[in-house]
Amino acid sequence: MASLTPKNSTNGEWCKTRIVILGGGFGGVSTAAHLERLFRRRPDVEIVLVSRDNFIVLTPLLFEVCSGTLDARHCTLPIRAYLRTTRFVEATVHDIDLDRKVVRLSDGKDRSELSYDQLVLAMGARTNRGMIPGSEHAFTFKTVADALLLRNHIIERFERADAERDPDRKRRQLTFVIIGGGLVGVELFGELTAFADQIAPLYQSVDRNEVRFVLLQGGDRLMPEIDPRLADYGTEVLRQRTGADIRTGAKVRAIEPGAVHLPDETIEAQTIVLAAGVATEPVVAALPIQKDRRGRVTVDGTMRCPSRPDVWAIGDCATIPSPSGDPYPTLAQHAMREARVLARNIFDVLDGRPPRPFVYTTLGMMGSLGHNKGFGQLIKVRVRGRLAWFVRRTYYLLQMPGWARRLRIVIDWTFALLFRPDIVKIGLDSEAVAVLREQSQTGEDSTAVIPEVDRRKQDERPSEAIGNDNQARSPVNDPASSAQQ
Ligand SMILES: Cc1cc2nc3c(=O)[nH]c(=O)nc-3n(C[C@H](O)[C@H](O)[C@H](O)COP(=O)(O)OP(=O)(O)OC[C@H]3O[C@@H](n4cnc5c(N)ncnc54)[C@H](O)[C@@H]3O)c2cc1C
Numbered sequence: 001m002a003s004l005t006p007k008n009s010t011n012g013e014w015c016k017t018r019i020v021i022l023g024g025g026f027g028g029v030s031t032a033a034h035l036e037r038l039f040r041r042r043p044d045v046e047i048v049l050v051s052r053d054n055f056i057v058l059t060p061l062l063f064e065v066c067s068g069t070l071d072a073r074h075c076t077l078p079i080r081a082y083l084r085t086t087r088f089v090e091a092t093v094h095d096i097d098l099d100r101k102v103v104r105l106s107d108g109k110d111r112s113e114l115s116y117d118q119l120v121l122a123m124g125a126r127t128n129r130g131m132i133p134g135s136e137h138a139f140t141f142k143t144v145a146d147a148l149l150l151r152n153h154i155i156e157r158f159e160r161a162d163a164e165r166d167p168d169r170k171r172r173q174l175t176f177v178i179i180g181g182g183l184v185g186v187e188l189f190g191e192l193t194a195f196a197d198q199i200a201p202l203y204q205s206v207d208r209n210e211v212r213f214v215l216l217q218g219g220d221r222l223m224p225e226i227d228p229r230l231a232d233y234g235t236e237v238l239r240q241r242t243g244a245d246i247r248t249g250a251k252v253r254a255i256e257p258g259a260v261h262l263p264d265e266t267i268e269a270q271t272i273v274l275a276a277g278v279a280t281e282p283v284v285a286a287l288p289i290q291k292d293r294r295g296r297v298t299v300d301g302t303m304r305c306p307s308r309p310d311v312w313a314i315g316d317c318a319t320i321p322s323p324s325g326d327p328y329p330t331l332a333q334h335a336m337r338e339a340r341v342l343a344r345n346i347f348d349v350l351d352g353r354p355p356r357p358f359v360y361t362t363l364g365m366m367g368s369l370g371h372n373k374g375f376g377q378l379i380k381v382r383v384r385g386r387l388a389w390f391v392r393r394t395y396y397l398l399q400m401p402g403w404a405r406r407l408r409i410v411i412d413w414t415f416a417l418l419f420r421p422d423i424v425k426i427g428l429d430s431e432a433v434a435v436l437r438e439q440s441q442t443g444e445d446s447t448a449v450i451p452e453v454d455r456r457k458q459d460e461r462p463s464e465a466i467g468n469d470n471q472a473r474s475p476v477n478d479p480a481s482s483a484q485q
Contacts, residue, residue: 016043016044016045016046017044017045017046017117017118017350018045018046018047018048018115018116018117018118019035019045019046019047019048019116019117019118019119019120019346020048020049020050020103020114020116020118020119020120021035021047021048021049021050021086021120021122022050022051022093022096022103022119022120022121022122022123022283023050023051023121023122023123023124023315023317024049024050024051024052024053024054024055024056024079024088024122025051025056025057025122025123025124025315025316025335026056026315026332026335026336026339027122027124027314027315027316027335027336027338027339028049028051028120028122028123028314028315028339029049029056029079029082029083030335030336030339030340031120031122031314031339031342031343032047032049032083032086033082033083033339034339034340034342034343034344035047035086035343035346035347036083036084036085036086037343038343038344038347039347040085045350046087047085047086047087048086048087048088048089048114048116049079049083049086049087049088049089050088050089050090050091050093050103050105050114051079051088051089051090051091052090052091052092052093053090054078054079054080054088054090055076055077055078055079056076056077056079056082057075057076057143057144058075058076058077058396058399058400059142059332060332060366060392060396061074061075061396061409062075062141062144062146062147063147063187063188063190063191063368064191064412064416065144065147065148065151066141066147066148066150066151066154066188066191066192066195067151067191067192067194067195067370067421068151068195068421068422068423068424069412069413069416069421070409070412070413070416071408071412072144072147072148074405074408074409074412075144075409076144077400077401077402077405081402082401082402089105089114090107091105091106091107091112092105092106092107092108093105093123093283094106094111094283095283095286096119096283096287098287098288098289098308098311100115101115101116101117101119101310102114102115102116103115103116103119116310117310118310118312118346118349118350119310119311119312120312120313120314120342120346121284121297121311121312121313121314121317121318122313122314122315122317122335123280123281123283123284123317124281124315124316124317125278125279125280125281125296125316125317125330126140126142126278126279126280126281127140127141127142127274127275127277127278127279128276128277128278128279129274129279130279131276131277132179132252132253132254132255132274132276133253133254133255134254134255134256135255135274137255137256137257137272138179138255138272138273138274139153139271139272139273139274140273140274140275141184141188141273141274141275150271150273151425152425152426152427153271154176154192154195154271155199155423155425156425157173157174157176157270157271158173158174158199158200158202158203158206158423159203159425160173161173161174161203161205161206161210162203162204162205162206163205164205170210171210171212171268172258172268172269172270173270174206174210174211174212175212175214175267175268175269175270175271176192176211176212176213176214176269176271176273177213177214177215177216177260177267177269177271177272177273178192178213178214178215178216178273178275179216179252179255179260179272179273179274179275179276180216180217180274180275180276180277181215181216181217181218181219181221181222181223181246181248182217182222182223182224182225182275182276183223183225183226183365183367184275185215185217185222185273185275185276186215186222186223186234186238186367186369187367187368187369188273188275189213189215189238189244189246190234190237190238190241190368190369190370190371190373191368191370192213192370193213193238193241193242193243193244193370194241194370194371195370195421196208196211196213196242196243197241197242197371198420198421199420199421199423202420202423208242208243209242209243210243211242211243212243212245213241213243213244213245214245214246214247214260214267214269215238215244215245215246215247216247216250216252216260216262217246217247217248217249217250218249218250218251218252218276219248219249220248220249221235221248222234222235222246222248223235223367225329225365226365226367226375226377227377227382229382230375230376230377230382230384233375233384234367234369234375237369237373238369250262251263252276255272255274258270260272278294278316278330279294279295280294280295280296280297280317281317284296284297284313284317289305289307289308289311290305290306290307291319292319292327294319296313296316296317296318296319297313297317297318297319298318298319299312299313299318299319299320300321300357301320301321301322301323301357301358301359302341302345302355302356302357302358303318303320303338303341303342303345303355303358304345304355309349312342312345312346314335314338314339314342315330315334315335315338316330316335320338320358322359322360323357323359328358328360329362331362331365333362333363334360334362337358337360338358338360341356341357341358342358344356363378363379364376364377364378364379365377366378366388366391366392366395367392368389368392369389372386372389373385373386373388373389374386374388374389374390374391374392375388376388376391376392378391393413397409397410
């Protein structure tokens with residue numbers, strides 16, 4: 001049994017056994033919840049969860065945040081409200097000293113250290129920006145902020161296109177490229193094409209036929225993660241959308257502001273989204289432990305790090321072997337199941353029992369295509385169309401803990417069924433920044449210091465509005481500039 005150990009011999013203070021979980025996503029928060037339950041009568045054990053945001057995101061609902069179907073907060077859950085006895089620390093993990101058993105944290109201003117007895121790595125993954133040169137010019141789609149930035153940027157493109165008289169510039173404003181034809185890229189494509197159908201009538205000078213969506217997939221079919229028949233169904237549905245241009249075998253060579261370079265073609269677009277592959281968090285990548293070629297921590301079947309028995313890893317940042325030897329897929333449903341076994345293993349190990357391996361069969365996969373259509377495989381049954389869309393929605397609704405959040409989601413969904421989507425684009429500029437920008441635009445105060453991103457924003461205005469046709473001055477598709485929109 002984990003004992004109260006006198007760790008501080010100078011003052012004889014009794015310290016608890018501390019389990020530190022890094023990352024407040026599906027894996028981390030579920031692990032904390034299971035540990036709470038297992039250790040509920042054990043005051044000698046302290047559970048600490050560290051994450052950079054104080055909420056967990058239900059990622060399958062993120063697409064609907066982008067289209068405005070769901071309010072951004074409604075696809076999230078505050079970690080503090082979900083967990084009871086875990087100590088939550090909102091901070092960024094800077095690095096981990098495995099020899100000293102210490103995690104270094106930063107809250108933006110100050111640095112601090114947190115010691116651990118058992119460490120759980122659950123930091124997920126981030127979009128791989130190292131694969132395609134110029135990836136920094138593309139939007140990513142992983143976080144709530146990503147979804148909001150992209151939403152604002154897309155609405156801004158429609159606003160600009162509506163005022164644009166130059167056909168080339170207008171075409172660029174209304175071309176949206178998604179790189180990556182996996183599940184995330186496909187679901188985003190489906191949601192955005194449906195969103196465009198619904199909002200285009202609000203713009204008098206934008207014809208929906210002028211809006212073009214390009215999906216670029218390097219492999220020979222979309223959604224290689226799912227059953228080929230379902231992937232074909234999804235591809236066929238999306239191909240029929242107005243302005244859809246879906247390409248397989250399309251290997252992107254490079255991205256630059258406003259352009260995607262293929263081997264024999266350049267696609268000009270003001271919106272480029274990168275949804276092609278993930279990479280491990282730098283903190284995890286820097287750890288001197290065994291990792292696979294994608295940088296994920298290699299653990300044994302019990303999710304324990306072979307060279308560091310006090311370190312465990314779970315979810316997207318880990319590679320966990322299944323009984324067949326193949327690693328489990330990196331999915332939310334797996335991360336949540338892994339969490340239950342991992343918590344039990346830590347409990348057993350602290351009690352002197354051996355840990356058990358994680359064994360799980362994927363229940364199925366589901367995806368949404370927008371316009372109330374979806375697809376899914378549930379164990380062996382394939383579903384498609386409206387039924388799949390309904391099953392998927394119901395499933396994720398029930399995955400959201402707590403009836404208050406569920407009710408909010410249902411209200412959002414009901415409104416979305418009855419009314420046209422909202423095109424409100426709330427800027428994140430403070431009033432002071434907005435005033436400075438206006439002064440600089442009118443020449444009132446040429447010395448006004450405006451953040452760089454705001455200067456770029458001025459250059460993006462349509463030619464007619466600023467009486468300037470100088471396309472060369474129009475840096476586009478810079479996610480940073482959208483932050484101010
Ligand atoms: C748009 C989208 C849709 C998806 N749809 C599905 C789906 O339909 N079904 C499905 O099963 N899976 C889906 N997934 C995959 C699923 O979200 C992941 O597999 C799952 O989130 C992995 O859980 P995790 O706990 O490992 O990581 P995450 O949930 O990513 O959590 C990692 C956490 O660690 C935090 N963190 C990272 N680095 C640091 C640091 N240095 N300091 C502090 N905190 C840090 C992050 O902020 C985050 O809170 C989707 C993913 C995306 C992006």
